[in-house]
Amino acid sequence: xxxxxxxxxxxxxxxxxxxxxxxxxxxxxxxxxxxxxxxxxxxxxxxxxxxxxxxxxxxxxxxxxxxxxxxxxxxxxxxxxxxxxxxxxxxxxxxxxxxxxxxxxxxxxxxxxxxxxxxxxxxxxxxxxxxxxxxxxxxxxxxxxxxxxxxxxxxxxxxxxxxxxxxxxxxxxxxxxxxxxxxxxxxxxxxxxxxxxxxxxxxxxxxxxxxxxxxxxxxxxxxxxxxxxxxxxxxxxxxxxxxxxxxxxxxxxxxxxxxxxxxxxxxxxxxxxxxxxxxxxxxxxxxxxxxxxxxxxxxxxxxxxxxxxxxxxxxxxxxxxxxxxxxxxxxxxxxxxxxxxxxxxxxxxxxxxxxxxxxxxxxxxxxxxxxxxxxxxxxxxxxxxxxxxxxxxxxxxxxxxxxxxxxxxxxxxxxxxxxxxxxxxxxxxxxxxxxxxxxxxxxxxxxxxxxxxxxxxxxxxxxxxxxxxxxxxxxxxxxxxxxxxxxxxxxxxxxxxxxxxxxxxxxxxxxxxxxxxxxxxxxxxxxxxxxxxxxxxxxxxxxxxxxxxxxxxxxxxxxxxxxxxxxxxxxxxxxxxxxxxxxxxxxxxxxxxxxxxxxxxxxxxxxxxxxxxxxxxxxxxxxxxxxxxxxxxxxxxxxxxxxxxxxxxxxxxxxxxxxxxxxxxxxxxxxxxxxxxxxxxxxxxxxxxxxxxxxxxxxxxxxxxxxxxxxxxxxxxxxxxxxxxxxxxxxxxxxxxxxxxxxxxxxxxxxxxxxxxxxxxxxxxxxxxxxxxxxxxxxxxxxxxxxxxxxxxxxxxxxxxxxxxxxx
RNA sequence: GCCGAAGUGGUGAAAUUGGCAGACGCGCUGGACUCAAAAUCCAGUGGUAGCGAUACCGUGCGGGUUCAAGUCCCGCCUUCGGCACCA
Numbered sequence: 001x002x003x004x005x006x007x008x009x010x011x012x013x014x015x016x017x018x019x020x021x022x023x024x025x026x027x028x029x030x031x032x033x034x035x036x037x038x039x040x041x042x043x044x045x046x047x048x049x050x051x052x053x054x055x056x057x058x059x060x061x062x063x064x065x066x067x068x069x070x071x072x073x074x075x076x077x078x079x080x081x082x083x084x085x086x087x088x089x090x091x092x093x094x095x096x097x098x099x100x101x102x103x104x105x106x107x108x109x110x111x112x113x114x115x116x117x118x119x120x121x122x123x124x125x126x127x128x129x130x131x132x133x134x135x136x137x138x139x140x141x142x143x144x145x146x147x148x149x150x151x152x153x154x155x156x157x158x159x160x161x162x163x164x165x166x167x168x169x170x171x172x173x174x175x176x177x178x179x180x181x182x183x184x185x186x187x188x189x190x191x192x193x194x195x196x197x198x199x200x201x202x203x204x205x206x207x208x209x210x211x212x213x214x215x216x217x218x219x220x221x222x223x224x225x226x227x228x229x230x231x232x233x234x235x236x237x238x239x240x241x242x243x244x245x246x247x248x249x250x251x252x253x254x255x256x257x258x259x260x261x262x263x264x265x266x267x268x269x270x271x272x273x274x275x276x277x278x279x280x281x282x283x284x285x286x287x288x289x290x291x292x293x294x295x296x297x298x299x300x301x302x303x304x305x306x307x308x309x310x311x312x313x314x315x316x317x318x319x320x321x322x323x324x325x326x327x328x329x330x331x332x333x334x335x336x337x338x339x340x341x342x343x344x345x346x347x348x349x350x351x352x353x354x355x356x357x358x359x360x361x362x363x364x365x366x367x368x369x370x371x372x373x374x375x376x377x378x379x380x381x382x383x384x385x386x387x388x389x390x391x392x393x394x395x396x397x398x399x400x401x402x403x404x405x406x407x408x409x410x411x412x413x414x415x416x417x418x419x420x421x422x423x424x425x426x427x428x429x430x431x432x433x434x435x436x437x438x439x440x441x442x443x444x445x446x447x448x449x450x451x452x453x454x455x456x457x458x459x460x461x462x463x464x465x466x467x468x469x470x471x472x473x474x475x476x477x478x479x480x481x482x483x484x485x486x487x488x489x490x491x492x493x494x495x496x497x498x499x500x501x502x503x504x505x506x507x508x509x510x511x512x513x514x515x516x517x518x519x520x521x522x523x524x525x526x527x528x529x530x531x532x533x534x535x536x537x538x539x540x541x542x543x544x545x546x547x548x549x550x551x552x553x554x555x556x557x558x559x560x561x562x563x564x565x566x567x568x569x570x571x572x573x574x575x576x577x578x579x580x581x582x583x584x585x586x587x588x589x590x591x592x593x594x595x596x597x598x599x600x601x602x603x604x605x606x607x608x609x610x611x612x613x614x615x616x617x618x619x620x621x622x623x624x625x626x627x628x629x630x631x632x633x634x635x636x637x638x639x640x641x642x643x644x645x646x647x648x649x650x651x652x653x654x655x656x657x658x659x660x661x662x663x664x665x666x667x668x669x670x671x672x673x674x675x676x677x678x679x680x681x682x683x684x685x686x687x688x689x690x691x692x693x694x695x696x697x698x699x700x701x702x703x704x705x706x707x708x709x710x711x712x713x714x715x716x717x718x719x720x721x722x723x724x725x726x727x728x729x730x731x732x733x734x735x736x737x738x739x740x741x742x743x744x745x746x747x748x749x750x751x752x753x754x755x756x757x758x759x760x761x762x763x764x765x766x767x768x769x770x771x772x773x774x775x776x777x778x779x780x781x782x783x784x785x786x787x788x789x790x791x792x793x794x795x796x797x798x799x800x801x802x803x804x805x806x807x808x
Numbered sequence: 809g810c811c812g813a814a815g816u817g818g819u820g821a822a823a824u825u826g827g828c829a830g831a832c833g834c835g836c837u838g839g840a841c842u843c844a845a846a847a848u849c850c851a852g853u854g855g856u857a858g859c860g861a862u863a864c865c866g867u868g869c870g871g872g873u874u875c876a877a878g879u880c881c882c883g884c885c886u887u888c889g890g891c892a893c894c895a
Contacts, residue, residue, distance in 0.1 A: 036895095038895090039894085039895050041894095041895085077895070080894075080895065081893080081894060081895085082894075082895085153893075154893075162893075163893075164893040164894065165891095165892085165893055165894085166893075166894045167893085167894090168893095211812055211813060212812090214811085214812065215811065215812055215813095215889095215890075218810090218811050218812080219811080219890090219891085219892085221811095289809085326892095410892095411892070413892085414892080414893075416893095417893065418893090419893090487893075488893095488894095488895070489893095489895080492895080526889090526895090527812090527813090527889065527890080528889065528890060528895085529890095529895085530812085530889090530890070531811090531890065531891075531892075532890090532891095532892065532895090533895080564888085564889080566888095570887095572888085601820090601821095601832085601833075602820055602821080602833085602834095603820075603821085604820095604821070604822090607813095607814080607821095609820070609821085610820085612819085612820065612834080614819080614820080614833095614834050614835075615820065615833080615834070617833095617834070618820095618832090618833050618834060619833095621833095621848095622833090624847090624848095625848095628848090664824095672820090672821070672822080672832085672833095673821095673822065673823095673831085673832080675832080675833090676821090676822075676831065676832035676833075677831095677832080678832095679832055679833075680831080680832065683832090686849090750828090751828085752827080752828040753828095754827090754828085754875085754876080756875075757874095757875055757876050759828060762828075794875095795875065797827090797875055797876080799827050799876095802827055802828080803827055803828065803876090805827080805875055805876065806875095807875055
């Protein structure tokens with residue numbers, strides 16, 4: 001079959017007939033199938049795109065044949081760092097390169113033959129989209145969910161620019177090699193932490209992979225404990241957060257994060273130099289290094305002490321980078337006897353190690369980090385850790401020195417980017433009025449085209465006079481715009497809400513439409529988004545719900561992650577490894593259906609794996625066999641024989657078994673087994689010899705069902721065969737075959753027989769056999785009877801239709 | 809380092825969730841067709857021993873639970889994903 005020709009033919013027909021177009025008259029049967037949109041990073045689709053979009057499109061087509069009104073949109077997450085980096089390197093404007101990439105990708109996406117509803121296309125870098133991203137910012141601001149605070153960025157002193165973590169390699173700038181330092185800037189945040197508890201609880205009701213839910217759960221990182229107030233000798237008070245208040249009597253020092261404001265204030269003259277040097281060193285390390293339990297625990301005494309509120313003991317205050325200012329209170333109590341890191345730290349700095357919790361198993365080794373019985377803690381000795389935690393905090397609460405507290409590891413979402421290629425933050429800074437939101441009527445705040453994006457110490461927008469200079473919407477005085485742009489995760493945090501109403505010029509979406517179309521029924525994309533994009537989208541959905549725009553709590557009801565296709569060497573594809581497999585030559589040579597079918601058959605969808613050329617051959621052979629069989633059916637003499645004999649029963653069994661399995665496997669994204677069942681059915685067809693005077697009508701009917709089952713997986717090819725079989729209408733407008741359960745009922749089944757759990761033989765037994773019947777058969781079998789001999793059957797384990805285990 | 813996964817023939821992978829390990833393919837071996845090759849079709853194919861029926865071994869490694877473990881529990885090893893400014 002000329003794949004190129006039929007692809008073109010059917011794509012034109014589908015286009016003309018609007019196969020992919022969502023008809024809102026059928027909205028009650030809607031099925032919103034969404035693939036994560038792509039970043040237009042390259043001119044062509046790579047295998048990863050194919051792997052995400054091809055099989056998922058097959059799933060969408062399957063749903064369509066099952067009678068759903070499928071909505072499967074596609075778009076581009078078009079703002080982002082790579083386009084800007086490319087511009088810095090080559091001088092090609094990000095808008096130009098992005099638009100070119102989008103144009104190319106759109107074309108290859110169309111050639112894939114997926115059922116995308118292009119009427120709903122989104123490009124996040126277009127004004128008609130980012131206008132509403134800015135609207136979203138303003139709404140969150142209005143609701144008190146956007147605020148400004150100081151936060152550190154990676155600063156390259158060489159390029160005089162802010163770097164993404166990705167651009168920092170071993171603490172050095174990837175461009176110029178300078179040592180990257182941390183620098184504080186005032187930046188915008190979204191208060192995602194306000195939803196921490198609901199984001200955690202909501203996970204329970206989602207049809208998501210368990211591992212993804214677990215990852216989000218750990219990311220949110222709920223821990224309950226207390227905040228306990230220590231008083232420095234200077235009189236300054238500071239709080240530490242702890243989940244282990246039961247170990248409070250074991251405190252032998254406290255630690256402030258290097259960024260903690262009290263560090264500067266309390267450091268003694270003698271220690272000043274050491275502490276300052278330490279803070280500079282810390283600014284060069286990243287968080288992963290800081291939190292590593294393998295790394296040496298560094299820190300310096302600040303020359304000042306604090307009082308432990310429970311026993312009035314004076315303990316030294318240290319400044320150490322293993323404490324993060326961003327988590328809890330930025331200060332911790334050091335209990336070397338009952339915490340790994342504290343133990344290592346105390347050993348190194350010669351601090352006392354006092355045991356305050358006994359192990360019930362009498363283990364005397366330290367550190368002892370589990371719960372036990374409290375000791376050396378006057379007033380609390382003998383309590384369990386659990387009891388003591390409550391009692392100690394309760395006592396301090398009475399004295400006004402502590403409070404019960406639940407902490408989350410989750411941090412607020414930093415959304416400011418000191419970059420050009422993003423949606424401008426719609427805020428104006430006025431000398432008199434402070435940060436003033438741009439009025440809704442002035443949106444969008446347009447991203448100017450004529451900017452200098454080469455890094456030279458100022459972000460590109462900050463240098464653009466025409467953009468920066470404006471007037472305060474409140475008082476009318478001259479004012480400056482915010483020079484930063486929004487994190488691209490903001491753009492992707494709400495795009496699924498825009499698709500169903502993508503052309504709306506009056507509002508980001510019509511709530512009535514959205515409440516009908518959402519939540520997304522199936523969301524498919526990479527597992528790497530588990531903790532960020534997927535969490536941000538959930539947060540935005542909840543925030544908009546609380547503002548009254550949405551009537552649902554979760555954006556994505558059901559989620560699937562596709563795996564990763566690796567290079568033939570089993571390694572992640574990359575230019576530097578030279579192991580990239582481009583899909584185009586395969587599409588060119590064998591057709592898009594062949595590539596798609598290979599991707600579905602050759603891998604476990606959620607696992608992925610190394611690419612192999614050999615697998616393609618299997619698919620080519622499979623499609624060839626189907627084509628040959630079609631030819632023989634078309635040219636076969638029509639026999640009038642309508643008998644249902646043994647062969648016909650087998651044919652019906654094979655067909656209906658395939659329907660049942662393929663249906664279930666498609667539903668579960670188990671594409672490889674679905675295709676395997678199709679191959680089995682084709683093998684079964686091969687056994688039914690049409691040359692004899694056989695039941696031609698029945699055979700043709702079964703074959704038609706086979707093509708319908710195949711259609712979602714090989715859409716162009718199946719349409720062509722479907723037409724050859726004499727059908728006038730698209731196979732995708734036909735109803736998915738239904739399994740006839742009666743055809744699957746067998747009189748007999750083969751079961752395994754074990755003696756003392758060892759496989760001994762197999763028996764063919766009536767399907768509905770009972771225990772007495774089985775016993776009879778066992779003794780009737782000479783081999784089994786001989787082995788059992790005169791020993792008696794102690795126990796007979798029967799798994800219906802599967803096996804019998806005879807215990808003697 | 810922390811969090812989360814994965815490890816099954818020569819090879820891509822299945823295994824109805826604790827019940828016959830290796831479905832369906834690729835590859836390989838033998839056969840048919842052919843002047844020949846390709847394509848196609850048929851048969852075989854986890855390992856070891858045996859002419860054979862068959863027996864024993866076998867799901868990264870070491871233990872355990874169970875009538876029964878690829879699947880559950882404990883401890884290792886290896887590989888992969890994420891770690892908040894890549895998206």
